[in-house]
Amino acid sequence: MRHRLLLAWRHLLHHRIRSGILLACLTLSFCLPLASHWLVREFEHRLHSRAHATGATPLVIGARGSPFDLVLHTLNFRPLENGVFSAAELARLRAGGLATPVPIYLADYKTKRGLSFPIVGTTLDYFEFRQLPLAAGEGLVLLGDCVLGAHAATALQVAPGGSITPDPRSLADLSSLPLKLSVAGVLAPTHTADDNAIFVDLKTAWVLAGHGHGHDPAARDAAVRLSATNSNASTNTVVFNEALPIAARITPDNIATFHFHGDLAQLPLTAIIARPHSEMDSVILQGDRTYLDAKSGLQALVPAQVAGQMLELVFSVKRYVDANYIVVAAGTLLFLALIILLSQRLRREEMDTLFQLGCSRGTMFWLQACELLIIIAASAVLAAGLAWVAASRVDQLMRGAGL
Amino acid sequence: MDIRLQDVDFSYAGDAGFRLRIGRLDIPASQSLALTGPSGSGKTTLLRLLAGILSPQHGQIFVGDQSLPALTDPQRRAFRIRRVGFVFQDFRLLDYLDVRENILLPYRINDALPLDAAVQTRLDELAAALGLTGRLGHNAQALSQGEKQRVAVARALLPGPRLLLADEPTGNLDGDNARRIMELLLHHARAAGATLVTATHDLALAGRFDRTVDFNTFAHAA
Numbered sequence: 276m277r278h279r280l281l282l283a284w285r286h287l288l289h290h291r292i293r294s295g296i297l298l299a300c301l302t303l304s305f306c307l308p309l310a311s312h313w314l315v316r317e318f319e320h321r322l323h324s325r326a327h328a329t330g331a332t333p334l335v336i337g338a339r340g341s342p343f344d345l346v347l348h349t350l351n352f353r354p355l356e357n358g359v360f361s362a363a364e365l366a367r368l369r370a371g372g373l374a375t376p377v378p379i380y381l382a383d384y385k386t387k388r389g390l391s392f393p394i395v396g397t398t399l400d401y402f403e404f405r406q407l408p409l410a411a412g413e414g415l416v417l418l419g420d421c422v423l424g425a426h427a428a429t430a431l432q433v434a435p436g437g438s439i440t441p442d443p444r445s446l447a448d449l450s451s452l453p454l455k456l457s458v459a460g461v462l463a464p465t466h467t468a469d470d471n472a473i474f475v476d477l478k479t480a481w482v483l484a485g486h487g488h489g490h491d492p493a494a495r496d497a498a499v500r501l502s503a504t505n506s507n508a509s510t511n512t513v514v515f516n517e518a519l520p521i522a523a524r525i526t527p528d529n530i531a532t533f534h535f536h537g538d539l540a541q542l543p544l545t546a547i548i549a550r551p552h553s554e555m556d557s558v559i560l561q562g563d564r565t566y567l568d569a570k571s572g573l574q575a576l577v578p579a580q581v582a583g584q585m586l587e588l589v590f591s592v593k594r595y596v597d598a599n600y601i602v603v604a605a606g607t608l609l610f611l612a613l614i615i616l617l618s619q620r621l622r623r624e625e626m627d628t629l630f631q632l633g634c635s636r637g638t639m640f641w642l643q644a645c646e647l648l649i650i651i652a653a654s655a656v657l658a659a660g661l662a663w664v665a666a667s668r669v670d671q672l673m674r675g676a677g678l
Numbered sequence: 679m680d681i682r683l684q685d686v687d688f689s690y691a692g693d694a695g696f697r698l699r700i701g702r703l704d705i706p707a708s709q710s711l712a713l714t715g716p717s718g719s720g721k722t723t724l725l726r727l728l729a730g731i732l733s734p735q736h737g738q739i740f741v742g743d744q745s746l747p748a749l750t751d752p753q754r755r756a757f758r759i760r761r762v763g764f765v766f767q768d769f770r771l772l773d774y775l776d777v778r779e780n781i782l783l784p785y786r787i788n789d790a791l792p793l794d795a796a797v798q799t800r801l802d803e804l805a806a807a808l809g810l811t812g813r814l815g816h817n818a819q820a821l822s823q824g825e826k827q828r829v830a831v832a833r834a835l836l837p838g839p840r841l842l843l844a845d846e847p848t849g850n851l852d853g854d855n856a857r858r859i860m861e862l863l864l865h866h867a868r869a870a871g872a873t874l875v876t877a878t879h880d881l882a883l884a885g886r887f888d889r890t891v892d893f894n895t896f897a898h899a900a
Contacts, residue, residue: 278786282787285775285779286774288774289773289774624770628766629787630731631729631758631766631770632758632759632764632783632784632787632788633755633758633759633762633788633790634787634788635752635755638788
């Protein structure tokens with residue numbers, strides 16, 4: 276067998292281009308169906324883990340539009356176009372007493388080396404709801420603090436005590452100075468979208484979005500103290516002094532100068548996670564006329580149901596893609612058969628020589644079979660290598676898909 | 679190894695235009711025999727019959743004490759591996775192998791020929807004798823015509839065959855190379871005590887053999 280393999284290897288090396296084409300065809304034929312199957316499985320896992328499993332999201336409230344987009348935004352912080360609604364809904368839910376609302380406002384990002392980390396404005400309720408443990412530092416305490424997901428902290432190379440500056444909205448935006456955020460803590464890995472997020476207090480998110488600002492210490496006496504908690508946001512006093520320079524970072528010296536212009540209840544949210552106190556409360560909330568009436572501009576969704584619909588769609592696409600793979604695989608096999616057939620003709624003299632030198636038909640078969648086996652084995656190794664590369668980048672791929 | 683053919687009658691299946699008939703031909707052991715005659719007269723067919731590649735429809739072919747027509751295909755193959763060395767007009771070297779591997783080819787494709795250190799030593803000696811020492815690592819494609827045929831001769835001689843068959847071995851060579859190759863074949867066949875049967879058009883070269891058989895008169899091919 277060693278001799279057959281050696282001859283087969285020499286033959287493949289001599290015909291590099293033909294071998295390379297064959298190798299590429301088989302590698303793709305092996306790799307693509309495996310990779311797509313694996314990615315869909317990961318997609319399903321990630322979607323289900325947020326929608327169904329422990330810490331599942333019972334109800335999501337947001338602006339009317341694509342249910343898929345709203346659920347992906349809420350569960351995985353995927354960007355949402357034209358999906359803002361006023362924070363008054365948060366107050367209405369709190370007043371209704373049917374559920375504990377957890378607000379989400381996402382408008383800013385920090386990017387590094389092509390990776391984008393969403394800056395998620397929320398309240399401490401979110402950490403309690405998701406049961407997110409801290410790996411280092413502490414939770415959100417002051418305006419301007421942020422808590423990073425495990426992957427975000429690693430990728431941005433920051434630790435508690437450090438700072439990050441969100442990216443400007445656009446190069447043309449010269450009206451505001453990006454607010455530097457102090458890193459208060461880093462979360463333990465959860466293998467969910469939380470790992471890639473930068474969490475800030477809702478008011479900090481509003482400041483980042485330009486709905487409020489502070490001034491330098493010289494304006495301290497004219498400033499308004501903002502509550503570090505979210506419960507008494509309505510007590511903020513509106514102060515405005517255009518002559519003072521806008522602060523680029525919230526510090527103990529200037530924190531009191533931070534303020535919002537206008538009614539806090541009219542500031543934007545992009546989603547609310549509602550945690551009904553009971554099944555009955557959930558049913559009542561879903562039946563709330565506000566969410567059923569198209570004119571209200573709001574909708575209430577059960578993420579598990581939407582995720583199920585989404586997966587159904589994904590699986591139907593996958594079935595179509597799988598059918599394509601079967602056609603591609605059949606095409607590759609035909610291509611392989613053609614190569615073998617042509618090879619038989621081209622190598623007729625060679626095989627005749629081998630026969631006259633005493634080579635058996637079986638050995639001649641094995642010589643050519645060894646060539647195929649080497650190509651198939653090399654393809655399998657290459658396909659596994661590509662799958663490994665895909666696996667090592669699955670997180671990035673999933674985040675690219677909004678998961 | 680002496681050879682005896684008697685009342686041999688052979689035709690190719692599906693080719694009614696060719697038929698080779700040989701009444702009797704005896705070739706004593708270690709003799710060198712040149713087969714001459716026009717193309718299509720049956721010289722190559724006779725070589726293939728002697729190698730056991732073809733089997734006659736009628737008649738007997740004895741090589742040593744072995745009747746070739748009585749052997750099964752695997753037995754004839756085993757006979758060919760152990761007893762016969764074949765040199766082709768167009769060299770039949772594999773372009774994806776270097777010179778050393780081309781010479782070792784019979785060992786690579788036949789489990790009956792064990793490739794050991796002694797074979798490697800013999801290969802080096804043979805390469806030196808044929809002037810190929812410096813070319814062993816070269817690809818067969820890079821050789822001159824004369825060198826290619828010397829490699830083919832080395833490949834045929836390495837297993838130490840008792841019967842050496844050469845089909846127009848100088849047909850693609852110029853005069854000097856042709857003479858040199860023929861001398862090498864004769865020399866090594868005599869040195870090894872092997873029977874040499876060569877088909878050739880070159881009557882001058884045929885004159886160097888112990889005996890010449892002219893297919894114009896000897897065999898009947900129609």
